[in-house]
Amino acid sequence: MNDSTSLSPENLLARLDTAATRTETPTGLSDDSGKMVWRSWGNGPVLVLLHGGSGSWRHWVRNIEYFARDRRVIAPDLPGLGESDQPERPWTAIHVGEIVLRGIHALIGPETKFDLAGFSFGGMISGHIAGMDGAKLGSVTLVGASGLALTRSPTQLLRVRDKEGAEKMAAHRENLATLMIHDRARIDDLAVVIQDWNSDHNRFNSPPLGRAHTMQRFLEKATCRRGGIWGDRDATAWPHMQERHDYFATVPGFDFSLIPNAGHWVAYEAAEIFNPILREMLDRAA
Numbered sequence: 001m002n003d004s005t006s007l008s009p010e011n012l013l014a015r016l017d018t019a020a021t022r023t024e025t026p027t028g029l030s031d032d033s034g035k036m037v038w039r040s041w042g043n044g045p046v047l048v049l050l051h052g053g054s055g056s057w058r059h060w061v062r063n064i065e066y067f068a069r070d071r072r073v074i075a076p077d078l079p080g081l082g083e084s085d086q087p088e089r090p091w092t093a094i095h096v097g098e099i100v101l102r103g104i105h106a107l108i109g110p111e112t113k114f115d116l117a118g119f120s121f122g123g124m125i126s127g128h129i130a131g132m133d134g135a136k137l138g139s140v141t142l143v144g145a146s147g148l149a150l151t152r153s154p155t156q157l158l159r160v161r162d163k164e165g166a167e168k169m170a171a172h173r174e175n176l177a178t179l180m181i182h183d184r185a186r187i188d189d190l191a192v193v194i195q196d197w198n199s200d201h202n203r204f205n206s207p208p209l210g211r212a213h214t215m216q217r218f219l220e221k222a223t224c225r226r227g228g229i230w231g232d233r234d235a236t237a238w239p240h241m242q243e244r245h246d247y248f249a250t251v252p253g254f255d256f257s258l259i260p261n262a263g264h265w266v267a268y269e270a271a272e273i274f275n276p277i278l279r280e281m282l283d284r285a286a
Contacts, residue, residue: 034085050122080204
C-alpha cells in the first residue's frame with residue numbers, strides 16, 4: 001500500500017475501502033437476520049479490530065496498513081453502526097459478542113486462531129468474546145475499553161444532527177476534544193471527516209450495554225494472553241486511571257500500557273506510539 005500523507009481525508013478513506021475485501025455475515029444467530037459488513041486487508045496471522053461506539057472500521061484508519069504488512073487485518077462495522085444492520089435482540093453485550101464471534105468464524109473458520117483488539121465499545125465486546133466458548137484467541141487487547149465496573153467521569157457532548165455545514169463541523173471538533181482526542185492540535189480534517197460519517201451512520205445506542213457490567217467476568221476467565229492500551233488522559237478514565245491500573249493488576253498476566261499525553265481515541269491520536277506497542281503485545285502472544 002502506498003504512502004498516504006498527501007491524500008485528502010476522503011481519498012485516503014476511499015483508497016483503504018477500495019483495497020479491502022468486503023464480506024457480509026448475519027447480524028444475528030440465524031442466517032435470515034440483517035447484514036454485518038466486514039473488511040479485510042493483507043495476509044498472514046489474523047488480527048480482528050473492533051471499533052468504538054458510534055463508530056465504524058474508520059476508527060482504525062491509522063492502524064490498518066501498519067498491521068496489514070504482515071497480517072490479515074479484519075475490521076467490521078459492528079451491528080447497528082456504520083454500514084451494518086441492527087443486531088437481533090436481546091440487545092446485550094453478551095449477545096452482540098456472540099454475533100461478532102459467529103461472524104469471525106464465518107470469515108476465517110472456527111478452528112483458526114486469531115488476535116483481537118477492541119476500542120471502547122469494541123473493547124467491551126472483545127472482552128466478552130475472549131471468555132466465550134469456541135473463541136480461538138491468541139490474545140485480546142482492550143483499547144480504552146468501556147464496560148468496566150470502575151469510576152467514569154461523565155462527558156457532555158454537543159448535539160450535531162440539528163446542525164449543518166461549518167457549524168456542524170465545529171461541533172464535531174468540540175466533541176472530539178471533549179471525548180476522543182486530548183491534544184486539540186491533533187484534531188485534523190481526517191478525524192473530523194471520520195467523526196461526521198460515523199455520527200451520521202450511528203443507529204445503535206451502545207452505552208446501556210456497558211452499564212450492565214458483564215465484561216469483567218468474561219475477561220477474567222479468558223485463557224488467552226490479555227492486555228490493554230490506554231491514553232493516560234482518556235476522558236472516559238481520567239482522573240481515575242489508577243483504579244484501572246489496580247484492577248488490571250488483579251488479572252493474572254495482564255499487560256497494561258499507558259501512552260502519555262493521549263486521549264480516548266489513542267490508536268488515532270498517538271498511532272506512531274500505539275502501533276509498535278500493540279505489535280509487541282501481539283508478538284509476545286505468538
